[in-house]
Each structure stands twice: as C-alpha cells, then as structure tokens.
Amino acid sequence: xxxxxxxxxxxxxxxxxxxxxxxxxxxxxxxxxxxxxxxxxxxxxxxxxxxxxxxxxxxxxxxxxxxxxxxxxxxx
Numbered sequence: 001x002x003x004x005x006x007x008x009x010x011x012x013x014x015x016x017x018x019x020x021x022x023x024x025x026x027x028x029x030x031x032x033x034x035x036x037x038x039x040x041x042x043x044x045x046x047x048x049x050x051x052x053x054x055x056x057x058x059x060x061x062x063x064x065x066x067x068x069x070x071x072x073x074x075x076x
Contacts, residue, residue, distance in 0.1 A: 005068065005071070006064075006067055006068070006071070011024075017034065020032075021034075021048060024050070025050055028050060029050060030049065030050055030051075031047060031048070031049055031050070031067065032047075032048040032049075032050075033045040033046065033047060033048075033063070034046040034047075034048065039057065042057070043059060043060060044057040044058055044059055044060065045057070045058060045060055045063055047063055
C-alpha cells in the first residue's frame with residue numbers, strides 16, 4: 001500500500017509509453033500516472049483514466065486528494 005492507502009505499481013520496464021498504456025488499459029487499471037522530467041520539475045503527474053482517457057497534468061496532491069475521496073465514496 002502507498003502512504004495514502006492506495007495500491008500502486010511502478011512499471012520501470014524499458015518499453016515505449018504507448019505500449020505500457022495499452023497494457024494497463026487491457027488490465028483495466030483505473031488510473032495511470034505518467035511522470036517524466038517535465039512532471040518532476042513541476043511537481044505534477046500526467047493522469048490517464050481507463051474510462052476517461054487523458055486528463056492532463058495535475059499537482060500530485062490534487063490527484064491524491066481526489067483519488068482518496070473516490071475510494072471513500074465507493075466504500076460508503
């Protein structure tokens with residue numbers, strides 16, 4: 001478990017990003033966070049949702065807050 005109580009998995013394979021995204025969609029991963037040099041410098045993550053596609057860059061804290069809220073809503 002991640003510190004925020006979310007399950008996470010890091011894909012460090014030397015594959016093209018498009019291949020990794022397609023695999024994650026086939027595995028029905030709800031959210032994919034893409035972090036490159038630009039995102040690290042800005043303190044953001046690029047968010048892709050399985051159902052909603054590319055959501056663009058967001059601050060890490062904003063994504064975590066929204067993801068935790070979503071988990072709580074589904075558990076209620």
